């Protein structure tokens with residue numbers, strides 16, 4: 001038996017452990033496929049040939065010596081370029097980190113390496129994760145394999161394309177307001193945002209700390225379960241990490257969805273949705289009901305304020321987190337001889353892109369002494385209310401269903417000079433971020449012209465297992481995950 005670019009991470013690792021194929025073979029074929037196809041797609045910022053092949057050779061040698069191999073033995077994995085890996089560049093898609101090399105490794109990557117994963121390289125993103133198109137990177141745009149004129153979504157667009165194009169079965173992303181789920185939806189794959197605090201953020205370039213989560217993208221939800229088992233849980237380097245939950249990948253699969261109560265809030269399933277997106281979500285609800293689930297039409301009041309709430313909180317936190325890029329400590333420095341403030345000003349003005357500058361200004365304004373009570377404090381209040389409303393909803397249902405994005409993948413020039421219209425497209429993914437809830441986007445169908453459309457499942461905190469088990473049932477009973485954009 002041969003491994004194919006479509007073999008799941010779980011199966012690839014099992015094959016490496018059995019000796020069906022070697023880690024070096026897998027890595028070579030991944031690198032060859034990237035070489036052949038990534039010139040057009042531009043999923044990667046940096047392909048790390050040498051260190052990847054060395055890591056793969058070390059796995060094969062360990063096997064030769066009869067040593068036990070980890071859950072991801074020999075599996076090629078890509079990671080978003082806002083994660084630190086010792087000695088490698090971390091750019092976060094920004095000019096301001098030009099020349100910066102990470103002095104330590106992010107916990108999520110260290111745990112993957114310890115489990116035998118082969119890190120292939122870093123993937124493209126919107127600058128500092130601020131965006132939903134993967135077009136604002138200093139490295140240039142990433143293209144959607146379903147159509148090169150289409151955006152792949154973002155900000156983890158490079159990771160989504162790396163998986164959709166079958167460069168690797170699993171890629172790591174980050175999700176502050178949808179950046180794993182929305183690109184997964186746009187590229188026809190699955191993307192998991194765990195509960196806030198489930199996965200250590202040590203080594204993640206901070207965007208908005210009360211919202212940032214590390215997530216993962218894959219074709220097979222079983223790979224996401226294995227990933228969460230390997231990387232989740234407490235980390236002394238990140239005091240916001242939560243207590244461990246039971247392993248998910250080894251739980252017996254569900255037969256069907258009998259006994260599952262699915263909440264379908266009308267606010268997330270109708271107003272403002274593209275017709276084809278609404279039809280896909282409705283079809284997912286029908287499938288779930290045929291599989292035995294109970295559908296509960298319900299109300300989620302206050303969720304219509306999620307977008308402004310999110311953008312006030314995210315920009316306020318970003319303004320504070322990005323204050324560290326002062327031209328002294330990291331990356332780029334534009335010297336202004338004799339005046340400290342102008343070195344910082346010049347570095348920041350030329351180092352940050354326009355969208356990042358816009359958000360720093362917005363966040364500084366919203367949290368300034370004169371305006372904090374009116375903007376930032378009210379946004380915190382709206383978040384608290386939304387949390388209470390989700391809690392009330394989860395007394396009546398086990399999961400919540402909605403589309404992932406109100407529209408399918410769009411052309412790169414669809415929102416010229418209209419950031420607000422683009423922000424509004426985050427309406428279905430920011431509520432979960434505001435409330436720290438786990439959410440999973442899975443393929444649900446396609447538009448008439450072939451663009452993938454995802455559906456999103458949300459669970460109460462710490463109930464990722466429920467989402468991943470449900471996704472496994474869907475995968476057995478539907479074929480949306482089978483479609484691939486490239487041969």
Ligand code: GLN
Pocket residue numbers: 129130131132154155174175176177178179180207314426
């Ligand atoms: N599109 C959202 C934003 O621009 C979400 C980004 C993210 O999750 N990193 O903030």
